[in-house]
Amino acid sequence: xxxxxxxxxxxxxxxxxxxxxxxxxxxxxxxxxxxxxxxxxxxxxxxxxxxxxxxxxxxxxxxxxxxxxxxxxxxxxxxxxxxxxxxxxxxxxxxxxxxxxxxxxxxxxxxxxxxxxxxxxxxxxxxxxxxxxxxxxxxxxxxxxxxxxxxxxxxxxxxxxxxxxxxxxxxxxxxxxxxxxxxxxxxxxxxxxxxxxxxxxxxxxxxxxxxxxxxxxxxxxxxxxxxxxxxxxxxxxxxxxxxxxxxxxxxxxxxxxxxxxxxxxxxxxxxxxxxxxxxxxxxxxxxxxxxxxxxxxxxxxxxxxx
Amino acid sequence: xxxxxxxxxxxxxxxxxxxxxxxxxxxxxxxxxxxxxxxxxxxxxxxxxxxxxxxxxxxxxxxxxxxxxxxxxxxxxxxxxxxxxxxxxxxxxxxxxxxxxxxxxxxxxxxxxxxxxxxxxxxxxxxx
Numbered sequence: 001x002x003x004x005x006x007x008x009x010x011x012x013x014x015x016x017x018x019x020x021x022x023x024x025x026x027x028x029x030x031x032x033x034x035x036x037x038x039x040x041x042x043x044x045x046x047x048x049x050x051x052x053x054x055x056x057x058x059x060x061x062x063x064x065x066x067x068x069x070x071x072x073x074x075x076x077x078x079x080x081x082x083x084x085x086x087x088x089x090x091x092x093x094x095x096x097x098x099x100x101x102x103x104x105x106x107x108x109x110x111x112x113x114x115x116x117x118x119x120x121x122x123x124x125x126x127x128x129x130x131x132x133x134x135x136x137x138x139x140x141x142x143x144x145x146x147x148x149x150x151x152x153x154x155x156x157x158x159x160x161x162x163x164x165x166x167x168x169x170x171x172x173x174x175x176x177x178x179x180x181x182x183x184x185x186x187x188x189x190x191x192x193x194x195x196x197x198x199x200x201x202x203x204x205x206x207x208x209x210x211x212x213x214x215x216x217x218x219x220x221x222x223x224x225x226x227x228x229x230x231x232x233x234x235x236x237x238x239x240x241x242x243x244x245x246x247x248x249x250x251x252x253x254x255x256x257x258x259x260x261x262x263x264x265x266x267x268x269x270x271x272x273x274x275x276x277x278x279x280x281x282x283x284x285x286x287x288x289x290x291x292x293x294x295x296x297x298x299x300x301x302x303x304x305x306x
Numbered sequence: 307x308x309x310x311x312x313x314x315x316x317x318x319x320x321x322x323x324x325x326x327x328x329x330x331x332x333x334x335x336x337x338x339x340x341x342x343x344x345x346x347x348x349x350x351x352x353x354x355x356x357x358x359x360x361x362x363x364x365x366x367x368x369x370x371x372x373x374x375x376x377x378x379x380x381x382x383x384x385x386x387x388x389x390x391x392x393x394x395x396x397x398x399x400x401x402x403x404x405x406x407x408x409x410x411x412x413x414x415x416x417x418x419x420x421x422x423x424x425x426x427x428x429x430x431x432x433x434x
Contacts, residue, residue, distance in 0.1 A: 106377075106380060106381050106384060107373060107377065107381060107394075107395060108381045108384065108385055108394035108395060109394075110394065228384070228385055228386075228390070238319075270380070273377060273380045276376070276377075277374070277377055280374060
């Protein structure tokens with residue numbers, strides 16, 4: 001989500017981790033200058049060292065380490081601590097100040113290991129197949145979609161992706177990443193061909209005529225917010241899988257501890273609660289607004305970013 | 307309890323009376339014989355008189371959860387539901403609780419008086 005906002009604002013020049021480049025290039029509407037670094041490779045700008053370190057959020061996502069005269073700061077960006085089998089796994093970086101996101105910074109957010117979630121998703125797919133219906137999974141085209149494609153059991157059947165997801169898949173395959181096979185969901189594919197298979201679509205195509213055509217089908221969505229019943233049943237899907245690309249409460253606490261930072265700055269999420277809890281547990285923590293949150297406050301639009 | 311939990315969950319999701327019937331039949335085939343009567347009583351809507359208030363359960367939660375009160379209040383606010391908050395805070399890998407039969411759970415509840423925390427302590431003993 002953040003990347004989409006960032007790209008929409010369309011700055012002139014980008015610096016990113018090497019594996020993030022193709023997707024950024026693909027999503028940009030105008031020609032922009034993109035410079036890349038390998039993870040851990042420093043770049044000196046005006047005497048300040050910058051380097052990227054895996055954030056485990058999506059392919060190519062990075063924490064940014066900034067070092068100047070022995071003082072080190074790390075900006076986490078969006079991250080998750082569990083290895084998802086597709087993104088470069090999160091690597092803790094020691095620093096003096098750690099700026100952490102806090103999307104799911106409450107103890108009620110406690111993810112199960114992803115193999116249990118994918119067992120559940122595979123079983124759901126098999127059950128639908130047995131009943132002769134198509135499984136429709138709603139996921140963001142970048143990140144969640146590829147994580148699901150990579151972890152589902154392809155022996156069950158074929159995975160079809162709508163155009164937005166398949167375009168991103170193609171970009172990722174073209175950069176040499178071994179993403180498991182998927183088929184583009186073309187308009188001329190017959191209902192019969194899709195029976196018992198799994199179709200991945202983006203949230204904006206949910207409920208459109210093209211998808212309604214696939215009946216009979218069962219729909220599912222996957223997000224950390226599925227942990228809460230009110231979100232689970234409010235989304236108009238049959239099944240909710242609790243699968244997030246953000247760290248849960250324990251993951252956030254682990255990352256903070258691993259940073260060994262003297263100062264924790266909390267942003268983007270349940271900032272007040274997380275900073276307060278950290279302060280009560282021996283850390284020196286403060287909240288900090290991101291550029292996005294300031295803009296959000298101005299427009300007073302309430303969203304739940306993930 | 308897991309069987310009963312699935313019975314409730316699946317009947318809630320079922321779209322027709324026939325489907326509900328099938329789910330109930332499936333449960334009766336698999337459930338412990340001592341649990342069956344209990345389960346039937348609950349699914350047809352016969353309930354014991356309420357003997358614990360929401361306020362008391364919340365009070366117990368605050369006593370046994372190893373978290374500050376303000377953080378629990380925040381969790382309740384975000385979840386919007388006391389029972390759900392307790393479920394989310396409880397350790398999912400507590401096998402002792404998972405294997406508890408409906409009958410045992412019923413007996414456990416009968417032993418509670420309003421100042422007794424056995425049930426909740428049991429629920430929280432391995433959490434967080």
